[in-house]
Amino acid sequence: MEESNTLSKTETEPVNEQTSISFSLNGEHMMLEVDPTRRLIDILRDDLALTGTKISCGIGRCGACSVLINNQLVNACLVMAYQVDESNITTIETIDKEKGTLPIIQRAFLEEGGFQCGYCTPGMIMAVKSLIDENPNPTEDEIRQALSGNLCRCTGYGGIIRSVERVIRDLQVEV
Amino acid sequence: MHHPQQSNAKQKKIRPDGRSKVTGSLKYLSDLSFPDMLYGKIVRSSYPHARILSINTEKAEALAGVYGVITHEDVPGLNGFGIITPDQPVLCKDKVLYVGDAIAAVAATSIEIAEQAIQLIEVDYETLPVIDDPEKALKEDAPLLGKDGNVLHRAGHKKGDVNKALDESYVILEETYQVPRQMHAYMETEGGVVVPEEDGGISVYIGTQHGFKDRFQLSRILGIEEEKIRIISSPMGGSFGGKDELNIQPYGALLALKTGRPVKIHQTRKESMISGLKRHPMKISVKTGVDQKGNILAYQAKIVADTGAYATLGPAILDFAVEHATGPYIIPNVEVEGVSVYTNNGVSGEFRGFGGNQVTFALEGQMDRIAEKLNLDPVELRRRNIRKATDLGPLGQRIAETDGASNVLESISKSLQIKQQKSKRSETRYTVRGTGIALTMHGGGLGYGRLDPAGGRLSLTEKGKIEIAFGFEEVGQGIIAVIETIVTEELGCSPDDLSILIGDTKYVPSSGSTTASRGTSMVWHAMQRMKEPFKRLILEKAAAILDIPVMQLQLSNGGVIASEGGGTFISYEVIAKSIGDKEKIVVSTNFDFPTTPDEIDSGHFLYAFSGVLAEVEINVLTGNVRVVALDQAVAAGPVVNEMGYVGQIEGGGVMALGYTLMEEAKMVDSKYVTENFDSYLIPGIYDVPYKMNTEKIEKLAKGDPYGPRGVGEIGNVAVAPAIVKAIHDATGHWVSKLPVSSEEIVTAVSQRGKKRWKKVIH
Numbered sequence: 001m002e003e004s005n006t007l008s009k010t011e012t013e014p015v016n017e018q019t020s021i022s023f024s025l026n027g028e029h030m031m032l033e034v035d036p037t038r039r040l041i042d043i044l045r046d047d048l049a050l051t052g053t054k055i056s057c058g059i060g061r062c063g064a065c066s067v068l069i070n071n072q073l074v075n076a077c078l079v080m081a082y083q084v085d086e087s088n089i090t091t092i093e094t095i096d097k098e099k100g101t102l103p104i105i106q107r108a109f110l111e112e113g114g115f116q117c118g119y120c121t122p123g124m125i126m127a128v129k130s131l132i133d134e135n136p137n138p139t140e141d142e143i144r145q146a147l148s149g150n151l152c153r154c155t156g157y158g159g160i161i162r163s164v165e166r167v168i169r170d171l172q173v174e175v
Numbered sequence: 176m177h178h179p180q181q182s183n184a185k186q187k188k189i190r191p192d193g194r195s196k197v198t199g200s201l202k203y204l205s206d207l208s209f210p211d212m213l214y215g216k217i218v219r220s221s222y223p224h225a226r227i228l229s230i231n232t233e234k235a236e237a238l239a240g241v242y243g244v245i246t247h248e249d250v251p252g253l254n255g256f257g258i259i260t261p262d263q264p265v266l267c268k269d270k271v272l273y274v275g276d277a278i279a280a281v282a283a284t285s286i287e288i289a290e291q292a293i294q295l296i297e298v299d300y301e302t303l304p305v306i307d308d309p310e311k312a313l314k315e316d317a318p319l320l321g322k323d324g325n326v327l328h329r330a331g332h333k334k335g336d337v338n339k340a341l342d343e344s345y346v347i348l349e350e351t352y353q354v355p356r357q358m359h360a361y362m363e364t365e366g367g368v369v370v371p372e373e374d375g376g377i378s379v380y381i382g383t384q385h386g387f388k389d390r391f392q393l394s395r396i397l398g399i400e401e402e403k404i405r406i407i408s409s410p411m412g413g414s415f416g417g418k419d420e421l422n423i424q425p426y427g428a429l430l431a432l433k434t435g436r437p438v439k440i441h442q443t444r445k446e447s448m449i450s451g452l453k454r455h456p457m458k459i460s461v462k463t464g465v466d467q468k469g470n471i472l473a474y475q476a477k478i479v480a481d482t483g484a485y486a487t488l489g490p491a492i493l494d495f496a497v498e499h500a501t502g503p504y505i506i507p508n509v510e511v512e513g514v515s516v517y518t519n520n521g522v523s524g525e526f527r528g529f530g531g532n533q534v535t536f537a538l539e540g541q542m543d544r545i546a547e548k549l550n551l552d553p554v555e556l557r558r559r560n561i562r563k564a565t566d567l568g569p570l571g572q573r574i575a576e577t578d579g580a581s582n583v584l585e586s587i588s589k590s591l592q593i594k595q596q597k598s599k600r601s602e603t604r605y606t607v608r609g610t611g612i613a614l615t616m617h618g619g620g621l622g623y624g625r626l627d628p629a630g631g632r633l634s635l636t637e638k639g640k641i642e643i644a645f646g647f648e649e650v651g652q653g654i655i656a657v658i659e660t661i662v663t664e665e666l667g668c669s670p671d672d673l674s675i676l677i678g679d680t681k682y683v684p685s686s687g688s689t690t691a692s693r694g695t696s697m698v699w700h701a702m703q704r705m706k707e708p709f710k711r712l713i714l715e716k717a718a719a720i721l722d723i724p725v726m727q728l729q730l731s732n733g734g735v736i737a738s739e740g741g742g743t744f745i746s747y748e749v750i751a752k753s754i755g756d757k758e759k760i761v762v763s764t765n766f767d768f769p770t771t772p773d774e775i776d777s778g779h780f781l782y783a784f785s786g787v788l789a790e791v792e793i794n795v796l797t798g799n800v801r802v803v804a805l806d807q808a809v810a811a812g813p814v815v816n817e818m819g820y821v822g823q824i825e826g827g828g829v830m831a832l833g834y835t836l837m838e839e840a841k842m843v844d845s846k847y848v849t850e851n852f853d854s855y856l857i858p859g860i861y862d863v864p865y866k867m868n869t870e871k872i873e874k875l876a877k878g879d880p881y882g883p884r885g886v887g888e889i890g891n892v893a894v895a896p897a898i899v900k901a902i903h904d905a906t907g908h909w910v911s912k913l914p915v916s917s918e919e920i921v922t923a924v925s926q927r928g929k930k931r932w933k934k935v936i937h
Contacts, residue, residue: 157858
């Protein structure tokens with residue numbers, strides 16, 4: 001087996017050459033040598049061990065891998081390495097850096113039952129963040145639209161809706 | 176839970192696993208990495224039914240980066256799995272029976288290389304005739320799939336004389352109901368890592384609903400004693416029954432042992448879809464006879480269930496379906512016959528509701544159709560036939576006294592009246608609305624004659640933590656929150672005093688499976704057995720140190736205090752330090768889930784009830800059905816954790832909304848045509864009512880000693896018939912096949928004409 005491994009080695013080298021990309025990840029500057037077509041989700045989860053961003057469908061249908069790129073909500077399974085060069089990426093991990101009190105959105109999910117198994121939760125929270133950052137007082141329809149790309153199999157969305165409404169109330173109190 | 180004044184505090188009770196979930200810091204087992212880890216991939220069959228002529232792995236083995244390839248030749252023990260009957264090959268040798276059958280697996284240094292390697296594995300097949308339908312399988316000349324033919328299991332229940340009662344009936348209603356193959360669609364697909372250990376054993380970091388059962392099954396496959404296998408099985412990103420059976424564990428284990436390196440497998444959604452369990456598709460033909468006053472005289476049902484290629488829990492699910500076929504109604508003449516059948520379709524097995532959803536769709540469909548025939552209010556028809564608190568269970572077995580059936584019916588009928596008043600006013604030129612209700616009665620635990628042990632352990636650790644250990648798993652349902660709530664309430668200590676251990680066979684006692692709505696119930700039962708002996712041991716220690724009689728002391732936050740106050744306090748830590756090395760404060764319990772005293776196989780004893788109210792809005796131009804209200808009244812004993820309880824009912828309800836309106840793991844010629852969430856649609860936030868109400872009926876029969884019943888399944892069971900009744904209320908059209916087809920609705924509406932169908936409403 002050793003011998004044949006050596007023999008076939010050249011055939012199995014990655015087709016694409018590595019390229020150098022740089023981006024800001026949760027405020028930290030990153031420089032990576034990667035296959036330009038490598039999916040962002042794999043870079044985050046496998047190369048950088050940031051497993052807060054989840055993978056579920058792999059085709060942009062469930063939102064489990066939602067992250068913000070230049071403040072835009074995107075599915076990390078549909079983005080390739082070369083596309084994030086020079087960009088600003090925010091993942092769920094950004095939040096855990098702020099130890100102590102949880103930010104409003106997380107606290108609302110925690111206290112209103114916005115999660116059960118928690119696997120869709122990081123993506124869902126990124127989607128809520130994206131909504132609230134732009135529109136702190138969304139209507140029912142705006143909430144539905146903003147979260148329509150994020151699937152949850154546990155809650156039936158009841159707890160998630162209550163969480164978003166709580167966020168809206170809490171923001172108004174803050175103001 | 177006996178103190179109503181606590182309910183506010185409970186409502187906002189934060190789950191112990193919550194913070195790590197909302198910050199993304201929780202490591203799911205499929206998030207784990209280990210040094211020198213390899214990635215595994217599994218070769219599944221190209222055909223639903225074929226003979227394997229040869230398997231050639233040479234090219235895959237020669238690929239750089241590949242460290243191990245396994246086939247049936249590499250299975251040292253039993254080449255089979257299955258919770259009851261191990262009839263599913265781990266790796267097929269000479270025959271494949273469905274597209275999820277595994278033939279080989281590889282471990283390589285990257286997923287990409289592993290993927291490339293499985294493409295290089297050459298399997299020669301000789302295709303065989305495909306049986307894609309249970310009725311084809313039952314034909315005399317059908318090719319035989321199982322060892323003993325194509326019938327996996329038959330079950331039935333009879334009482335009275337159905338034929339005679341049908342002859343005497345005023346109205347006989349006959350209908351056939353068809354329900355689809357539903358996918359669990361847990362957001363985290365099957366995944367994790369198997370790590371080889373120095374003693375020749377393994378540690379399996381892969382989610383399951385019963386760690387000890389996985390250990391037993393893996394031991395049989397690997398030929399390794401159970402003690403050398405450690406199963407770390409929580410947390411999971413959802414399961415709903417789907418991870419109860421083994422899935423990728425055998426392949427990870429065999430590859431890890433073969434390569435001597437940790438092996439990670441995390442199935443893609445497509446791989447999960449093809450190999451994962453599904454809900455049993457069933458065809459249920461029913462004849463119901465009723466007298467002029469609306470008393471049901473006879474109920475005859477024939478159930479044909481498609482279990483697919485292998486048994487898993489197919490027989491138990493059929494037994495459950497037969498038991499629950501007549502639900503909460505007392506019917507004097509009953510004949511239920513069920514058969515579960517082997518086909519070349521995907522394997523059907525454990526799924527929230529466990530056969531109850533299918534038969535409830537048929538039963539409640541019959542009730543509503545009969546009410547229409549008799550021109551009787553559907554609520555009144557149900558009222559006339561519903562069980563009383565002390566009636567026997569559906570199989571004639573004695574059950575724990577419960578008036579849950581009437582309680583949920585009365586509660587949901589009040590909600591229905593309110594809803595009906597508003598409903599029609601919300602109609603527009605192109606939309607019509609309708610409402611419907613349905614009921615269910617659902618047994619908890621595995622039933623009479625099944626091994627259904629439970630247990631737990633309470634101890635004081637060296638550091639002064641009160642350690643509570645159970646063999647239950649956290650699938651998302653919130654069992655950790657339930658444990659924290661029940662233990663702190665029963666002992667009087669605080670959450671900070673606790674160390675909760677679950678989901679690791681190395682450290683926890685066996686508690687049985689985390690299935691069948693049994694977790695919450697069994698945690699409560701275990702604490703009833705352990706709390707007094709445990710308190711006594713702690714208090715005796717404290718009494719000796721403080722020189723105060725045991726009677727005057729009690730457990731409290733952080734330690735033991737004097738019951739009368741006065742500042743007396745000794746921390747658990749100090750108590751723990753005073754204990755010698757050989758002495759330990761440990762209390763364990765082992766017991767069985769309560770069953771009926773009557774020897775009736777699979778009969779349940781503790782039941783929960785739900786009444787569902789659905790309101791739909793139907794677009795008459797497109798036939799699109801939107802559920803605008805989905806409320807439930809649930810009778811399942813005391814609420815332990817309000818947020819968890821409501822979450823189960825809402826979540827179960829919406830999962831069933833999907834089952835009713837959109838979900839079908841469609842197979843054509845026994846091949847899946849829906850391979851991901853682009854074609855297998857589950858409800859999104861646009862598909863659900865913005866607000867759902869859950870009415871919690873906590874009342875139990877006087878003197879009931881059985882505590883809270885589980886609610887993991889109950890919210891999922893009776894939703895489909897309520898929606899279908901609401902569709903009828905809106906359009907005059909009866910649906911008998913799920914998922915509801917928009918085309919069928921729009922055709923029905925067009926044929927009837929808008930004015931005529933409006934008049935049909937009772």
